[in-house]
Amino acid sequence: MEIRLADGGDPLSGVTMFAGLEPEVRQRVLAAAVPRTFKRGQLLFVENDPGDSLIVLKRGAVAVFRTSTSGERAVLSVVRPPDVLGEVSLLDGSARSASAEAIESCQALALSRGAFMELVHANPRILDAVMRSLGGLIRRLTEQNADHVFLDLPGRVAKTLVRLAGESMAPMVTIELNQSQLAEMAGGSRQSVNQAIGSFAGRGWLRTEGRRIVISDLIALRRRAGMPDR
Numbered sequence: 001m002e003i004r005l006a007d008g009g010d011p012l013s014g015v016t017m018f019a020g021l022e023p024e025v026r027q028r029v030l031a032a033a034v035p036r037t038f039k040r041g042q043l044l045f046v047e048n049d050p051g052d053s054l055i056v057l058k059r060g061a062v063a064v065f066r067t068s069t070s071g072e073r074a075v076l077s078v079v080r081p082p083d084v085l086g087e088v089s090l091l092d093g094s095a096r097s098a099s100a101e102a103i104e105s106c107q108a109l110a111l112s113r114g115a116f117m118e119l120v121h122a123n124p125r126i127l128d129a130v131m132r133s134l135g136g137l138i139r140r141l142t143e144q145n146a147d148h149v150f151l152d153l154p155g156r157v158a159k160t161l162v163r164l165a166g167e168s169m170a171p172m173v174t175i176e177l178n179q180s181q182l183a184e185m186a187g188g189s190r191q192s193v194n195q196a197i198g199s200f201a202g203r204g205w206l207r208t209e210g211r212r213i214v215i216s217d218l219i220a221l222r223r224r225a226g227m228p229d230r
């Protein structure tokens, strides 16, 4: 049976983990995958839930976060297609290492641990992609650790904005994010993040428009974040 999403596109197109699979294996992945949709604000899973599936994000955006005992959130990353979620517990069989919330409405495919393991046994090449994905996660964690040691809060705010702007070379980049979300991502209080944004705005590097931040000088932000010019 051929499985397709409502938009008629190939549900696995662009998903790095399944790139280059033979058509039969691809069909087996699709047959084992369950389409899921998540509304904005809906939790995909919560830290310590059983880690029973891999989630392949097809559309939308998901914030991965941890919550402190006092209820504060620290956003670890924002996942967008073609990234996957849930590879950590899938591999070690433990509980979810973090929570995940849809910050835009999402379409995804869920692949159960059992189905994933069967596919791995039938096609060990899938593990190459899993290893790449884990390697990427470890690199991000290393960088986040270094940022917390070497960058002050405005530096981390600048770096978060540069990351959210992605590879854009456009003269103006608009980011849909309020200042609480930015504070959760940069690892600071809302007040100090507001101060940093105010000081960047005063230098003409960006401006805020309600929930939006419009960046007009990415190079200045890269320098403030200690990143090399491109």
Ligand SMILES: Nc1ncnc2c1ncn2[C@@H]1O[C@@H]2COP(=O)(O)O[C@H]2[C@H]1O
Residues within 6 Å of the ligand: 051, 064, 076, 077, 084, 085, 086, 087, 088, 089, 090, 095, 096, 097, 098, 099, 137, 140, 141
């Ligand atoms: N520090 C992090 N940065 C980015 N993604 C993470 C981080 N920690 C966990 N994740 C992702 O969030 C998921 C939470 O559930 P899992 O532990 O199954 O798999 C985890 C990864 O996919």
